[in-house]
Amino acid sequence: MFEEKSARTELSSIGEFGLINHISKSVKLTNATTVKGIGDDAAVISESGNETNTVVTTDMLVEGVHFDLSYVPLKHLGYKAVAVNVSDVCAMNAEAKQITVSVALSNRFSIEAVEELYSGILLACERYGVDLVGGDTTSSLSGLIISITAVGITNKADVVYRSGAREKNLICVTGDLGAAYMGLQILEREKTIFKDNPNVQPDLAGNDYILERQLKPEARIEVIKKLKEFGIKPTAMIDVSDGLASEILHICTQSNVGCELYEDKLPIDLMTNERAHEFKLDPTTCALNGGEDYELLFTIDIADFEKIKNYADVTVIGHITEVGKGMLLVTRSGTVHEITAQGWDALLKK
Amino acid sequence: MFEEKSARTELSSIGEFGLINHISKSVKLTNATTVKGIGDDAAVISESGNETNTVVTTDMLVEGVHFDLSYVPLKHLGYKAVAVNVSDVCAMNAEAKQITVSVALSNRFSIEAVEELYSGILLACERYGVDLVGGDTTSSLSGLIISITAVGITNKADVVYRSGAREKNLICVTGDLGAAYMGLQILEREKTIFKDNPNVQPDLAGNDYILERQLKPEARIEVIKKLKEFGIKPTAMIDVSDGLASEILHICTQSNVGCELYEDKLPIDLMTNERAHEFKLDPTTCALNGGEDYELLFTIDIADFEKIKNYADVTVIGHITEVGKGMLLVTRSGTVHEITAQGWDALLKK
Numbered sequence: 001m002f003e004e005k006s007a008r009t010e011l012s013s014i015g016e017f018g019l020i021n022h023i024s025k026s027v028k029l030t031n032a033t034t035v036k037g038i039g040d041d042a043a044v045i046s047e048s049g050n051e052t053n054t055v056v057t058t059d060m061l062v063e064g065v066h067f068d069l070s071y072v073p074l075k076h077l078g079y080k081a082v083a084v085n086v087s088d089v090c091a092m093n094a095e096a097k098q099i100t101v102s103v104a105l106s107n108r109f110s111i112e113a114v115e116e117l118y119s120g121i122l123l124a125c126e127r128y129g130v131d132l133v134g135g136d137t138t139s140s141l142s143g144l145i146i147s148i149t150a151v152g153i154t155n156k157a158d159v160v161y162r163s164g165a166r167e168k169n170l171i172c173v174t175g176d177l178g179a180a181y182m183g184l185q186i187l188e189r190e191k192t193i194f195k196d197n198p199n200v201q202p203d204l205a206g207n208d209y210i211l212e213r214q215l216k217p218e219a220r221i222e223v224i225k226k227l228k229e230f231g232i233k234p235t236a237m238i239d240v241s242d243g244l245a246s247e248i249l250h251i252c253t254q255s256n257v258g259c260e261l262y263e264d265k266l267p268i269d270l271m272t273n274e275r276a277h278e279f280k281l282d283p284t285t286c287a288l289n290g291g292e293d294y295e296l297l298f299t300i301d302i303a304d305f306e307k308i309k310n311y312a313d314v315t316v317i318g319h320i321t322e323v324g325k326g327m328l329l330v331t332r333s334g335t336v337h338e339i340t341a342q343g344w345d346a347l348l349k350k
Numbered sequence: 351m352f353e354e355k356s357a358r359t360e361l362s363s364i365g366e367f368g369l370i371n372h373i374s375k376s377v378k379l380t381n382a383t384t385v386k387g388i389g390d391d392a393a394v395i396s397e398s399g400n401e402t403n404t405v406v407t408t409d410m411l412v413e414g415v416h417f418d419l420s421y422v423p424l425k426h427l428g429y430k431a432v433a434v435n436v437s438d439v440c441a442m443n444a445e446a447k448q449i450t451v452s453v454a455l456s457n458r459f460s461i462e463a464v465e466e467l468y469s470g471i472l473l474a475c476e477r478y479g480v481d482l483v484g485g486d487t488t489s490s491l492s493g494l495i496i497s498i499t500a501v502g503i504t505n506k507a508d509v510v511y512r513s514g515a516r517e518k519n520l521i522c523v524t525g526d527l528g529a530a531y532m533g534l535q536i537l538e539r540e541k542t543i544f545k546d547n548p549n550v551q552p553d554l555a556g557n558d559y560i561l562e563r564q565l566k567p568e569a570r571i572e573v574i575k576k577l578k579e580f581g582i583k584p585t586a587m588i589d590v591s592d593g594l595a596s597e598i599l600h601i602c603t604q605s606n607v608g609c610e611l612y613e614d615k616l617p618i619d620l621m622t623n624e625r626a627h628e629f630k631l632d633p634t635t636c637a638l639n640g641g642e643d644y645e646l647l648f649t650i651d652i653a654d655f656e657k658i659k660n661y662a663d664v665t666v667i668g669h670i671t672e673v674g675k676g677m678l679l680v681t682r683s684g685t686v687h688e689i690t691a692q693g694w695d696a697l698l699k700k
Contacts, residue, residue, distance in 0.1 A: 100499060
């Protein structure tokens, strides 16, 4: 009681991934039903007598770390909190069916504010066909914390892990990249202007698409359904939450392969491109390291290319190589760069 | 953006249960696999082709609200955070198999502190045969927040809800009640003394049992197994987290029945009794409203009494009556009181 530990190593010295790796080393799995634990978009549970697998994923959002209520409407926040979990379930090639929502609130929040938050949560539940089945509501000493767990289901043969990519597989990504990050830059800029002069109204005009990508991202459940329709089972899959670079490195590391991405193939929306130039940012860097796109990054057998080539929502951005080749980006000018993850890390940020 | 809502109703005006009821009204269940949503110790998911049901429960613990790190060792906190979720799974007559753990930490916490926390989490995993399969680690602006979700499994026929109690059923409780609350009183007393004079060492001697009940409660998984051995399926069950009074009211309300509890039957440990008198508290009140006992409160068919009567870990404390009789406590002196819940409410506390 009241004791102090002598050794002290700062969390910022290892970051979030470092901490997860550190903890994971002590974790032992003892149940035969645990098919996949830590290390993918969701855990996978498989009961021998059952036809389906259950997948479970969880995310915690902390005010001041993951969101800023000075420009994020509570309804959007609720929607996004659900969408990012559904996105993780999609990344296992599964369908989210249930969520639990735990919320800690300081007394700054009124019942009306909580209603706003839950209206967004329930809107997302409706959109994604997910049932809100439980949770916890409690008080916090400061700010708002939201913790959501999503439970999904998939036929046993359909689960896709990060670890299944094989040499010569094509690397595909849905939608476009970097837009959510540019939306955040706009919101941060207007917040700064508003702080300096509260009489100036925020100028958000003409940025609808990138703002929506930041404030109200969507999980790509229709892509999962389309791939099934096309008869395609990806060999590996992950959702793009921390940025393309970070995610392709996860796939390559866990699949023990290398990759080659082509800069000129990266799908970047025109508005993202324009705003990036205004902000003197490189659009490719935004796509690689911006994060929060919640698109799906996946690899397919080259034989499946014919089935997918006319699907406008998917872009082939490169291919998997043997592990010795490294993880590379071929730029527009033809030079080759090693890909490094500079994605967002909540523990390094501080 | 930057807008203010005009109406404002304080959360403290309705409390946690009021808020949950309020939110629940807007929740629609759309998936056939969702057998039970909000309103029991865990949600129940049942896939038609499967032999087993999946149960899911979640709890969020917030520093300064649910625990005080000036006297709660991080290792014990980790253990307790797992145990309370496993206890909720037990209350569905199910076995917890997997958990996810999300943690938000301020930069006050070192890696060594996080290791302490996880050593308790993993110890509980080992004790309860549960696998840590995922989670999230992030930073917080102040303090420590732990959100755990437990996933359990049970044969479809074995699930027990709060709503199944029937007239003439016997009301049973495991272990003893009120000890965790008395443990908390001791810790709070020593904290106050320590604050006034940091040179005085805390005097915790002779209070091991009640301190352990507060700091390191256990989920009663062995009771669930014993009941199966005895061939008993409870008609209703709940775990005692907010206090016996609050829990029996949940069973009665959801089962649409009344009850009669007998004060002289309530299992109260000798040490709890002694310390209560020292603190000038009524031991019965501690048992009814103290909370955090994590014992199981359940009802059984009277025909099952013979099977259980020699099981020392279970005490029959009353019986279920018809709904019109109300929810009553018969005191030692023979007078009859209406039971009201005065259990702990994180939102009312503030």
